[in-house]
Amino acid sequence: MKRARTEDAKDERRQILLGAALDEFFLKGFAAARMADIANRANLSKGALYLYFESKEALFEALIQSLAVPRLDQIEQIASSSPSFREAMDRLVVFAPLMIRQTKLPRLMKVIIGDSQSFPNILRQYRDQIVDRLLGAIAMMLSRARDRGEIEIGDPGLMARLVLAPIVLSGLWEAVFANEDETPVDLDTLFRMHADHVIRAIGIEEN
Amino acid sequence: MKRARTEDAKDERRQILLGAALDEFFLKGFAAARMADIANRANLSKGALYLYFESKEALFEALIQSLAVPRLDQIEQIASSSPSFREAMDRLVVFAPLMIRQTKLPRLMKVIIGDSQSFPNILRQYRDQIVDRLLGAIAMMLSRARDRGEIEIGDPGLMARLVLAPIVLSGLWEAVFANEDETPVDLDTLFRMHADHVIRAIGIEEN
Amino acid sequence: MKRARTEDAKDERRQILLGAALDEFFLKGFAAARMADIANRANLSKGALYLYFESKEALFEALIQSLAVPRLDQIEQIASSSPSFREAMDRLVVFAPLMIRQTKLPRLMKVIIGDSQSFPNILRQYRDQIVDRLLGAIAMMLSRARDRGEIEIGDPGLMARLVLAPIVLSGLWEAVFANEDETPVDLDTLFRMHADHVIRAIGIEEN
Amino acid sequence: MKRARTEDAKDERRQILLGAALDEFFLKGFAAARMADIANRANLSKGALYLYFESKEALFEALIQSLAVPRLDQIEQIASSSPSFREAMDRLVVFAPLMIRQTKLPRLMKVIIGDSQSFPNILRQYRDQIVDRLLGAIAMMLSRARDRGEIEIGDPGLMARLVLAPIVLSGLWEAVFANEDETPVDLDTLFRMHADHVIRAIGIEEN
DNA sequence: TATGAATGAGTCTTCATTCAT
DNA sequence: GATGAATGAAGACTCATTCAT
Structure with missing residues (x-):
């Protein structure tokens, strides 16, 4: 994935991640949803996901x-x-x-x-x-x-x-x-x- | 735990387990609920729970x-x-x-x-x-x-x-x-x- | 199962159990063989098996x-x-x-x-x-x-x-x-x- | 453990794991061998072993x-x-x-x-x-x-x-x-x- | 920033063994 | 003596999180 350098690019990526998170949480529920799947759905790596949200719970709250x-x-x-x-x-x-x-x-x-x-x-x-x-x-x-x-x-x-x-x-x-x-x-x-x-x-x- | 030898006693235990399962599934959701907690809530051991329901999913369906x-x-x-x-x-x-x-x-x-x-x-x-x-x-x-x-x-x-x-x-x-x-x-x-x-x-x- | 009262009856039951044990150990290997299956194969209960052999290992040695x-x-x-x-x-x-x-x-x-x-x-x-x-x-x-x-x-x-x-x-x-x-x-x-x-x-x- | 990033490094690690698996399977038999021991023998964690072989049985077959x-x-x-x-x-x-x-x-x-x-x-x-x-x-x-x-x-x-x-x-x-x-x-x-x-x-x- | 290999705590499930009946 | 319900230790496997690259 290309790097998101500007604040805007980062915000956009956050939005994409939130969308992916909703899809997975909706499909599997919070506990059964996997961070890796959320990242994948957003075309990002697991590691990158953690650059934007510090934990699964934080992602849920932000969502x-x-x-x-x-x-x-x-x-x-x-x-x-x-x-x-x-x-x-x-x-x-x-x-x-x-x-x-x-x-x-x-x-x-x-x-x-x-x-x-x-x-x-x-x-x-x-x-x-x-x-x-x-x-x-x-x-x-x-x-x-x-x-x-x-x-x-x-x-x-x-x-x-x-x-x-x-x-x-x-x-x-x-x-x-x-x-x-x-x-x-x-x-x-x-x-x-x-x-x-x-x-x-x-x-x-x-x- | 006392032993359930008769079919009636076993049915009763099954009911108790279903109640415990509902409580835990309700509280935590299916994925996050722990079989051990369900068993505990019914005053049974993990192992005994599996005498009555062959898997977490079977328990859910029975519920x-x-x-x-x-x-x-x-x-x-x-x-x-x-x-x-x-x-x-x-x-x-x-x-x-x-x-x-x-x-x-x-x-x-x-x-x-x-x-x-x-x-x-x-x-x-x-x-x-x-x-x-x-x-x-x-x-x-x-x-x-x-x-x-x-x-x-x-x-x-x-x-x-x-x-x-x-x-x-x-x-x-x-x-x-x-x-x-x-x-x-x-x-x-x-x-x-x-x-x-x-x-x-x-x-x-x-x- | 009927009770084995005489020494002879008990010896015979031991032999049956050993045969059942060999079958299961042969089929599954020692670790994967289940005491319950051995007992079943001998038409006995798990508990009774332990009246004749004090542990899985003892059964193996006797075999x-x-x-x-x-x-x-x-x-x-x-x-x-x-x-x-x-x-x-x-x-x-x-x-x-x-x-x-x-x-x-x-x-x-x-x-x-x-x-x-x-x-x-x-x-x-x-x-x-x-x-x-x-x-x-x-x-x-x-x-x-x-x-x-x-x-x-x-x-x-x-x-x-x-x-x-x-x-x-x-x-x-x-x-x-x-x-x-x-x-x-x-x-x-x-x-x-x-x-x-x-x-x-x-x-x-x-x- | 250092990380195996290249395909070659991963192949090498796979070989090491296979060696470790043979040692453990040989020593204990398939059923009694523990995945954790195999991983340990290869200086890896349990989890990492599953990055290379998707199950104990798959490991056995690959071996x-x-x-x-x-x-x-x-x-x-x-x-x-x-x-x-x-x-x-x-x-x-x-x-x-x-x-x-x-x-x-x-x-x-x-x-x-x-x-x-x-x-x-x-x-x-x-x-x-x-x-x-x-x-x-x-x-x-x-x-x-x-x-x-x-x-x-x-x-x-x-x-x-x-x-x-x-x-x-x-x-x-x-x-x-x-x-x-x-x-x-x-x-x-x-x-x-x-x-x-x-x-x-x-x-x-x-x- | 981005990646994905590595970690290990956590959970389901099995099963030898015990023991109340 | 015989039964099988109950126990709990043990082990396969998963996955959130970390971190070397």
Whole structure:
């Protein structure tokens, strides 16, 4: 492999390594994934991998950081900037399939569920920085809609879970069962149905 | 350890080992779990464990078989025997918290998500015997309710996913985040809300 | 298994166990042979085996003692009692195929060659009690034939090796290659040739 | 240990490992030999051994290949290129002691006899590539000598066995009893006697 | 920086031996 | 005496990590 001399070249190599790491962790799980395979997948040697990450665990932590955070912004954006509840739900269910099918988030989710029990600090941090933030954004969106008289709900925190559940679970489904060779779930229709139901269930009819 | 001479005593020991195995697989994941720890947890020696299961993988497979199947009957029971859709939903959301809090299903789910990628045959079998059966039971219940004019829905297969999503995801949540020391999610209220929403969203008003 | 109460019954069981042991040691070698398999082959339990032999090594030692010694008498008999060299050779080459094909000596020989390196005391004892005695008997026979003017030879000890070599090696061949599925070596013809050659080579023509 | 970077250095290390393996297999037998001891004997770590041979069995197979084949050429050379039967025998019995005392063939022979029962494929291959080839070379030599009218024999295949028996058995003797501290067998004299006897037994007197 | 050979701790699995029944 | 469940020491093999080149 050519040498990465500039900072940029090194950052790029880090990204490639993180991608390779996700692939292997997703495929085999943290414990069963081999550093050599990760390096290979990134066209690097084992030794070089250690120039970029000082241990397997450090690589795992960096992976979670790097992939989870970016996408969250877009969701918070949707939740906070939409003019109406209906609009927010519409945008959410349009955005969700992209997130599931085009990003690595589902794979990351699978990895975290499978392996984080062994890394309490990673788990807590993921919980704080990703999960709670996500639930919080949706809950906030729901609160504001309620305040605007658009919907009628109980605890917004619980409601947020009901709103997100089909989306999150579909992502996981995708990650776990995707390679099984059958007709994939029609996420667009599924989430469209979900949005409609939510709106019908908690939306207040305007005459 | 006292010796298990009768077939019954051996079956009991097998059950204890399966429990210990679930605990360790849940805590560490398949690859990182140690056979010695599983044996210890069951107050047995490493060697004795191999009298009951011929390999780590065989133990894993036996675990999934033994724990997943039984509970399913109760859900199929609820889905098929309830006189009305409303009744079925009510029973489902009352039963769900018990299943999540009192059984090992959530832990098993976490283990399967985390480790089955490495065992395609186990994954397929779990998919066929558990997941599809569960989705099928709910879809069937929905179909019949639609035929009875109680609800108005699109594809029952997709609707089944929407019905189950909060329950399944809550189970997973419990498994992944449970030991975090904070106020637990109020599953009874959450599922009650969910059932109400579903009924309001797809139920047909009778005058 | 029924209990062996009398001394005779116990001796018989010991013999059965020794036979089973030879089979397993021959098939797998000392280290790879399993006590459980030996016991099974004798229709006994592992535990019972230890009632008769206190360890694997003790079983091995007993095996060598029990099987090697008896047959030797017959050869010494032939060597010492034959009226003439020619007669002795004739008897030897008639007896040898039986010994190879009908006794367990070849198997024992294979076991000793393969495993005795680890048991110096067994090796030495086998060397002293069996090998040297056998070579000595033949050498003595040769010496006497020389003294009687029947043959003309150099060192009888070396000559004894030349006389025995084809027989011993054929035994080993049988043990090592016997299960290979092809036309077996015609031992009778082979040894007949051997005897003729020896007689022609060292016998003194009587006019 | 210094690192073997070049292909040559690696080949050399492989040779060293094969030597170490033969020593240990010879001493303890295949099953009882420890990979760690083999590695140690070669001044390498356990792990490094597996860089060169992927398993104990692979090491065993490589060992047999590497040591048995080369020496055979010389014997075939002797058998095929000698101008007369007498000359061939002379060369054979001069060469044989060297092969026994200076090469590792006797040790290899002992290992194969002791352990090949467990490796049928190795046994067959050894049989085909070494044993049969060797017997065939001698038989061919005998056939040609007979055709030239130098000797009078029955089946050359059987005669080949008689010719080789003392040599092979002496090799084995060396391997099995060599470390016993006594006057070694005088192989030169023994084989000289053997050659003389054979020539006298089957050679045709020319007037 | 990059490589991959070397290390050795760690884990699954086997099996001689013991001992409760 | 007989059984076979239980034990735990031992050994093959793996792989994260180091480091000479």
